[in-house]
Amino acid sequence: NAGVTQTPKFRILKIGQSMTLQCTQDMNHNYMYWYRQDPGMGLKLIYYSVGAGITDKGEVPNGYNVSRSTTEDFPLRLELAAPSQTSVYFCASSYTGQGGTEAFFGQGTRLTVV
């Protein structure tokens, strides 16, 4: 199983540029998440989704957008990149229901905005 696949692994953006971080899972999980992790800090939830067509804000949604058109895919869009968005981004998925699972994480995307 591929699990959770994130692309790209690394990216450098200029201030004001936009980009989409891709995330795909093949486990038929209902929940998907986007986190950011700044150096020496914990995880901050950006957005999450409870299923296709349903998304909700986390702790730090400003400057980001998401969509969930299918169960498998949960892309994160950065519009007008700012230096404050320099971080490592993790996508995750989980099954929430009877007999729920843990969260499975992608390998992360290291983003630098210059």
Next chain:
Amino acid sequence: AQSVTQLDSQVPVFEEAPVELRCNYSSSVSVYLFWYVQYPNQGLQLLLKYLSGSTLVESINGFEAEFNKSQTSFHLRKPSVHISDTAEYFCAVSSSASKIIFGSGTRLSIRP
């Protein structure tokens, strides 16, 4: 609403000493509990989990955690740590009807 608290942001210990990383949660429903480990410059890996059944769960590298419902805790323990255990450890909670919520993390540093 659920929440999880990791009481210690950093825990320094000497090699071969025991360690306990504390995790408390709050929830009005039955919970699932998890510990994740993040080694330097890597992603998060599941260390162990409690979904149901035995309240004592173990990992393959010697860690264990015990679900204590009365104290709403899920502390992580290891009787003798190694340099290779140096990492950040995250506690997490979820239920059958809610998303996973992570604690703020505990940085475990091992001194030789």
